[in-house]
Amino acid sequence: MDAASPAKPMRHIASAEDMRRLIVDKLIYSVGKDPQNAVRQDWSAALILAVRDQLVDRWMQSTRKAYREDQKRVYYLSMEFLIGRLLKDTILNLGLEKHVREALASLGRDYEQILRSEPDAALGNGGLGRLAACFLDSMSTLAIPAHGYGIRYENGLFRQSLADGWQTEEPEDWLVTGHNWEFERPEVIYHIPFGGQVVERHDGRRHWQAAEVILAAAYDTPIAGWRGSHVNTLRLWAARPATRIDLASFNRGEYLTAMESAVRAETISRVLYPDDTTDEGKNLRLRQEFFFTSASLQDLLRRFLSDHPDLRQLPDKVAIQLNDTHPAVAVVELMRLLVDEHGMGMDEAYDITRRTLSYTNHTLMPEALERWSLTLFGAVLPRHLELVRWIDEQHLRTAAAAQRSLDLERLRIVDHGNGNGHGVRMGHLAFVGSHRANGVSALHADLMRRTVFHDLDQVYPGRIIGVTNGVTPRRWLHSCNKPLSDLLEETIGEAWIGDLEAIKALEPFADDAAFGERFHAAKRISKERLAAEIEERLGLKVSPDAMFDVQIKRMHEYKRQLLNIMEAVAHYFAIRAEPDRDWTPRLKIFAGKAAPGYQMAKLIIKLINDVARAVNSDPVIGDRLKIAFIPNYNVSLAERIIPAADLSEQISTAGMEASGTGNMKLALNGAITIGTLDGANVEISERVGAQNIHIFGLTAEEIAAHRLAGFDSRAVIEADPILKSVIDAIGSGVFSPEEPGRFRAIVDRLTYDDFFFVTADFAAYLDAQRQVDEGFNDRREWTRRAILNTARVGWFSADRAIRDYAREIWGVDTPPPSAFAEAAE
Structure with a gap:
């Protein structure tokens, strides 16, 4: 199936009557409400479930195709996925708007009100998370087999309100009514270790004896591309305790003590970006980053090994993109898994890691590049601190061999002072442990070379490239701006929805006074x-x-x-x-x-x-x-x-x-x-x-x-x-x-x-x-x-940006833009 031709699901919706029946079916048998007593939130849930059904067959077909053709897969690791509401976008991507509007009207329901009843997924803060969401849309549109990996925050960032002009923060309880797009995967559970110590075994290998283990539970949301021809997965991890209750403490009447470990575990996926101005906040932030990174790497390795027995093939079949420094610990966690869990040698594991990982830098501001104190990093991730030191030594040998006049202290991943305190520089770790480090605009890539990563660029010339960001036209024009989108479709057709560069056909109309009035009216x-x-x-x-x-x-x-x-x-x-x-x-x-x-x-x-x-x-x-x-x-x-x-x-x-x-x-x-x-x-x-x-x-x-x-x-x-x-x-x-x-x-x-x-x-x-x-x-x-x-x-x-990533970083083929223009015609 090519990228521009839609799949036909088994529960195919061919008319408004089909959609009406499916909505009512979901309302009664999945939501459990009588149509006469259902409230707006019930109708919203029923519509989401009905539309979700249209994705499932396409989703499975996309997965089967990836396995059948042994396609290279992209894994996008991000602390944020600011997906927002999915219902309207998915309806438009699947071409179902007319049927949905008519079906709801026949049921006495207002389409726009139902759309507004969907909770806004609070899984991000700003541009970083919204970019990740746009990229998922584009990877699906371009039929790139991909997974987004992040955290299923129960409360997200926070709900902002104003009290006499001052910002106040309240929990953003977006999950209180459930997330009807997701599928819980109770069989997908990974053990995430923390703390403890590292000991040497009798065979000379290092073994991490963790003091604490937390479980990562998977929740999957299907993400459809334009025309629904390909559906990828956003897999989010929720933290669960290995033991929910200390029964002995509970039976002694020590109820709070009995629940202490469960509360500590679940705190990891409770809130996005805890205040890290305190030591406790820093500890939680590092635990969050390792939690979702380790779960994601364990998951993708399991998926890889189900079809490929030789881990040395990993860079040929897997591309892992680190969205900023938050998942930078992936460098040492992937090495740990390859060495400690799969018996690989250090040098070979490091080579595989670098060829598999790539790193997107989003800011040159020091606080966003992250630096963890050696004390904290060693206490939370003792085995990883050993591996960071090992990588640092290999890196410094490479730097010394570069025969350039460089300050080796500035190059170190493990900073030993220089007035800033000891710490692990996560930006340096991500750069050194990846085969590409990209800026997100031409100016930004140039500044990376000239400022923060100047010395590293001297040691690893050519590693820094620029891939300018992009946005999905489906969400950010076709869906959100119906007056303008309708005018564009009437004037130049709809090719621009699947290939935004086709919007240049609008340019000759700039001098048309009559069109200008219509453009102004749409804005009005x-x-x-x-x-x-x-x-x-x-x-x-x-x-x-x-x-x-x-x-x-x-x-x-x-x-x-x-x-x-x-x-x-x-x-x-x-x-x-x-x-x-x-x-x-x-x-x-x-x-x-x-x-x-x-x-x-x-x-x-x-x-x-x-x-x-x-x-x-x-x-x-x-x-x-x-x-x-x-x-x-x-x-x-x-x-x-x-x-x-x-x-x-x-x-x-x-x-x-x-x-x-x-x-x-x-x-x-x-x-x-x-x-x-x-x-x-x-x-x-x-x-x-x-x-x-x-x-x-x-x-x-x-x-x-x-x-x-x-x-x-x-x-x-x-x-x-x-x-x-x-x-x-x-x-x-x-x-x-x-x-x-x-x-x-x-x-x-x-x-x-x-x-x-x-x-x-x-x-x-x-x-x-x-x-x-x-x-x-x-x-x-x-x-x-x-x-x-x-x-x-x-x-x-975002489609152009993803093509750039696919060509310059991931080594993945994508269909030409003409495929979408031809499909629109």
Whole structure:
């Protein structure tokens, strides 16, 4: 079966009546509800189960084909899979929307309401997890046999709410009603050891005597590609205790003690990213990373050995991709399994490991590269510390033989000090233990070579490559933006859904005034929908005629939400000073979560909300400026915001954003970018044209030069009266009169330690925003530029990115894009 031809499941749905019968069948016999008494959540569960049935035969056919043809398999290891809601995407991928809509209507149910009843899977935080989800979609679309491996978090990250403008965190209990897409696999259980000691056996081999063993239980979710021709698996691991209850303690009345080991075990899969500012949090984070990595490696080795008796063939039949440093422990765990469990020699195991693994780096920020103290690492994973030291010695011998003038201490995987404390550098381990290390944009790959991995690049030249990120057009246009998707299909056909680069056929319509009006009307529908939601959620009435200026991403100082809100303050003051000017109406939309222990990011959220409170209630301002911080940002919220955006804020400090994917999603949906030359903004600018994007600020090279020379933000502030007035207002309590010193930490950061160059880029950002205002006032020209953004970003497809991975890293064949274009015709 080729990649573009759909399979025919045994329970084939040929009509709305077929779908209606199947939904009712699932409601009665699987959900256990009488249709007369069923609530919306019951109907949602029944529909999911009915649609899931359409995947099962295709799923099994895909698996059989992989075994029959002995295809090379890809295993994608990631701490996050931000899959969001799956129902609408799967319905569209299978071509069932018409039948589902009609079936639900005949049952007196509203299609959109049922879709919204599906829980939003809280399995990720931001771009890292959403990229993993897009990649699963693309691997299925391209018929690459693949498994995604992660953790089945019971509570996910956290549910964000606002209390007087402050972020508060509550458990994200997305699993409370069950996850109807998944299949529990009770027969798939692996033992995950922790702690203890390593002893030498009588034959001289090393043996790990673990102090604790936790069980990893598998849950599988089928992930369908476009047209449902191939279905892959997302396998998530849940932690279970080896013994659920200490019966002796329980019988003595020591009930809490009896459950202690079970609670400790299950904590591993309880919450995504525990606060690691404490020793306990660090311990849990390391245990989480090893837990899912070990279970995944044991699982894929079992699958490999079921068909291949010789483990030396592993690199020829298996490709393992490490999504950032979280699963970097796979380097030593795979070696441990090969050496300790399968009797292989160290040198051969290391060679197989390197040829099988590859590593995607997502950030050059030191805290995200992870460094575990030797004490913690040795206590949790004593055998792995031995193997890390062994790899480090081989690596240093390679470095010494390279005959370059290199600082061997900087090259070490095991850092012995240099003022930073002892520790295992997980970024170094992932790099050294893989055959490829890729950046996620052209700029990022170049910065990897020039900065954090410079010395390693000298030892292993050619190992670093760039594979620019991409997004799936199925989710991020076809599914989330029906008004625009319908217009595109009517105008240029549907080939772009399976081959996004075909969207370039839209470009000639940019100068068609009539088409421009239809494009604008599609945007207006999305803006009206979002305006209604903002009013419902925040009690803030906003005009769809205003420019919707959007910054939606994880709250972090390098992403510079602070720069955005400071410009809003300056704009607010300017409007108040000249209220009779013809100002361009603007709605600033913020959404994003701050890590629970990241106090500065939380303070910036509070500042945004305090400024919003002042601006939104000021009668002088009216509708000319509104500010909305929408809490609990997740995939479903992004799907509503992105189609409505006019302006895309991509304003990170140059050299610090590896790529970004929000920039791609927003441009694809006709938003014009304002941003720095950072991450994939560089490539977006090249493809959409400099006149169709607003670039400002220092470059990565200029930032690096300022860091070397020393940057004096105080001088910049004193020389810019607008900047000074903004900082003085924030610091003096203009927006926090009840607590004038509330934002003193922000002012001090800007004045004495402006590491993210907010003050340096402020004036340029202000100028760029006024150019944006001028451009937005010319509706026809703005729409023309928006159309060109949509037409020219087809290269930023996850399908293209996966083809690059398949060709440059995994050694896997993929069908040509023409296969999907021909199928669409």
